[in-house]
Amino acid sequence: MSARSKAPASARNGLTIAVFAAVVLSMPFWLPLIGGYEALATKIVIWAIFAVGFDILLGFTGYLSFGHAAFFGTSAYTTGLMLKHVSADVLPAMGASILVTVFLAFLLGVITLRRAGIYFAILTLAFAQMFHVAALSIFQGWTGGDNGLTMSTRPELLGIPMTGLNVFYFAAAIAIVGFYIALRIRNSPFGLMLRSIKSNAMRLEYTGVYVRAYKQIGFMISAVYAGVAGSLMVIYEPYVATKFLHWSTSGEIVIMSVIGGVGTLIGPMLGATFMLYFQNVVQAFIGEQWKLVLGIIFMLVVIFMPGGFMEGLRRLRGAVTPGGASGAGADSTASARQPAE
Amino acid sequence: MSLLEVKDVNKSFGGLAALSNINLSVDEGTVHAIIGPNGAGKSTLLNVMIGLIEADSGTVEFDGRSLSNVSPHDIIQRGIARVFQTPQIFPELSLRENVAIAGLARRDGKFKMNALQSPRRTAEVYDAAEDLLEDMGLKDLVHEEAQHLSRGDKRRLELAICLAAEPRLLLLDEPTAGMSRHDTNQTIDLLKKLAERGTTKVVIEHDMHVVFSLAERISVLAQGQIIADGAPDEVRGDPKVEEAYLGGAHL
Numbered sequence: 001m002s003a004r005s006k007a008p009a010s011a012r013n014g015l016t017i018a019v020f021a022a023v024v025l026s027m028p029f030w031l032p033l034i035g036g037y038e039a040l041a042t043k044i045v046i047w048a049i050f051a052v053g054f055d056i057l058l059g060f061t062g063y064l065s066f067g068h069a070a071f072f073g074t075s076a077y078t079t080g081l082m083l084k085h086v087s088a089d090v091l092p093a094m095g096a097s098i099l100v101t102v103f104l105a106f107l108l109g110v111i112t113l114r115r116a117g118i119y120f121a122i123l124t125l126a127f128a129q130m131f132h133v134a135a136l137s138i139f140q141g142w143t144g145g146d147n148g149l150t151m152s153t154r155p156e157l158l159g160i161p162m163t164g165l166n167v168f169y170f171a172a173a174i175a176i177v178g179f180y181i182a183l184r185i186r187n188s189p190f191g192l193m194l195r196s197i198k199s200n201a202m203r204l205e206y207t208g209v210y211v212r213a214y215k216q217i218g219f220m221i222s223a224v225y226a227g228v229a230g231s232l233m234v235i236y237e238p239y240v241a242t243k244f245l246h247w248s249t250s251g252e253i254v255i256m257s258v259i260g261g262v263g264t265l266i267g268p269m270l271g272a273t274f275m276l277y278f279q280n281v282v283q284a285f286i287g288e289q290w291k292l293v294l295g296i297i298f299m300l301v302v303i304f305m306p307g308g309f310m311e312g313l314r315r316l317r318g319a320v321t322p323g324g325a326s327g328a329g330a331d332s333t334a335s336a337r338q339p340a341e
Numbered sequence: 342m343s344l345l346e347v348k349d350v351n352k353s354f355g356g357l358a359a360l361s362n363i364n365l366s367v368d369e370g371t372v373h374a375i376i377g378p379n380g381a382g383k384s385t386l387l388n389v390m391i392g393l394i395e396a397d398s399g400t401v402e403f404d405g406r407s408l409s410n411v412s413p414h415d416i417i418q419r420g421i422a423r424v425f426q427t428p429q430i431f432p433e434l435s436l437r438e439n440v441a442i443a444g445l446a447r448r449d450g451k452f453k454m455n456a457l458q459s460p461r462r463t464a465e466v467y468d469a470a471e472d473l474l475e476d477m478g479l480k481d482l483v484h485e486e487a488q489h490l491s492r493g494d495k496r497r498l499e500l501a502i503c504l505a506a507e508p509r510l511l512l513l514d515e516p517t518a519g520m521s522r523h524d525t526n527q528t529i530d531l532l533k534k535l536a537e538r539g540t541t542k543v544v545i546e547h548d549m550h551v552v553f554s555l556a557e558r559i560s561v562l563a564q565g566q567i568i569a570d571g572a573p574d575e576v577r578g579d580p581k582v583e584e585a586y587l588g589g590a591h592l
Binding site for chain 1 (some may be wrong): 413414417418422425430432442447454456463506
């Protein structure tokens with residue numbers, strides 16, 4: 001029974017990855033057609049990596065972190081310092097950044113995952129802000145304080161200069177692999193455990209599962225995505241801004257996730273694309289009031305489409321194909337079936 | 342042979358003695374019912390057994406090993422499962438996923454880093470989950486989200502989750518609470534069928550119809566103390582029990 005129902009699921013994943021890769025890799029060609037530019041494509045891909053990783057924590061496990069800037073920013077500084085002082089090659093810089101992120105995520109996870117809900121959000125926010133303050137004060141000598149960390153050398157990958165489209169394809173390849181890994185996680189026993197933490201952590205514990213361990217590892221995986229994104233950000237633009245550690249960076253990834261559709265993996269990436277496109281392209285047409293318009297769009301989505309853009313797409317598909325397009329495998333947050341009493 | 346030993350357990354909440362000097366022995370392969378009026382301490386006792394509440398003094402031993410200072414998931418991994426008074430299920434997940442979680446906990450232990458494991462490697466667990474759901478009469482609903490089930494079906498699902506873990510001891514806290522007579526009888530049949538598997542069961546129950554249909558041994562709890570303990574026929578005739586439990590009415 002399940003052997004039969006599983007085969008189409010993996011085939012669907014293969015198709016999803018193929019379409020995703022095609023859309024991402026062709027972005028430098030189609031984005032300029034709608035007013036974007038090459039460098040924006042790179043930025044979108046980097047934030048998409050951040051968003052997919054964030055969804056593993058928020059979407060699967062149900063933990064809202066307001067402190068992912070700590071991972072994004074610390075990793076960015078590590079990459080910057082490595083590129084500046086050790087080697088202009090990006091591989092040792094990224095390797096070191098990932099190690100630092102894993103270590104940091106382990107520590108923060110042990111401390112913050114003791115609490116859930118709003119307390120977890122506040123704890124993560126507080127820790128991330130501590131990092132921001134530390135970067136501006138005691139570590140000012142390393143981080144450059146308010147001025148940020150500037151580099152004179154251009155990063156390279158095994159002798160290839162990391163400029164323009166090279167950075168884009170490097171980041172795009174990582175994004176495709178990252179999305180593939182996230183899909184594998186979703187379909188794995190591990191992913192099922194994360195989703196059941198969100199659903200009923202108490203039942204899970206009383207089913208013989210070490211909930212803390214799964215939360216901790218899920219948190220760390222999510223942090224590594226943020227760290228990789230932070231590192232790529234510095235490779236893309238050899239400069240580290242203090243904003244990378246600021247709470248507004250944490251807030252931005254939350255808004256991207258919510259507006260795109262929490263728990264769908266693709267949704268948060270759509271959200272990231274929309275936000276960056278809006279901030280960089282649409283903004284020019286609207287003028288000074290663009291933030292107000294963005295706020296209104298966010299409100300409308302949250303009120304009328306709580307499932308984000310992905311819910312909108314599902315509704316659209318349901319309206320186009322008569323009888324609805326509800327597959328058994330689809331996340332059915334949108335379908336409001338009547339409980340059978 | 343005794344599978345579960347409760348020895349001299351005391352527990353009080355802010356001066357109120359919920360359990361005083363409880364001694365209880367559950368024999369392997371039996372159905373042991375714990376009955377008593379509201380507030381007698383039945384649920385507290387069950388919670389102590391499973392580590393949800395820590396006793397002030399006394400010990401609980403399962404299969405000869407103490408359960409004190411053992412975390413809940415480790416207690417479960419030793420072979421105990423618990424059905425709660427309000428069904429505890431995973432509302433947003435499908436029925437087959439609900440049951441597969443327990444199957445995976447059984448297969449992989451309390452933690453396993455299998456984040457990239459292919460769905461093919463878990464097909465067996467899902468197949469077993471569907472078979473179990475079929476036994477429970479939930480075959481047609483395996484792909485439904487658990488939150489859409491009726492209350493009776495939710496209980497049945499929770500029972501399936503517990504059974505997928507293949508426990509040696511199953512603790513049931515009022516498995517028929519809030520059920521219609523029809524659903525109650527169905528649950529009794531189900532539990533009787535399970536008796537054939539040889540799983541030891543501890544049942545807390547209000548409904549005397551259920552108790553006397555199932556139990557091989559009954560312990561009567563009143564005001565935190567065990568006032569009677571024995572075979573159903575012995576307990577039924579005990580005047581002390583009638584006094585405490587029903588204020589003198591006949592059981």
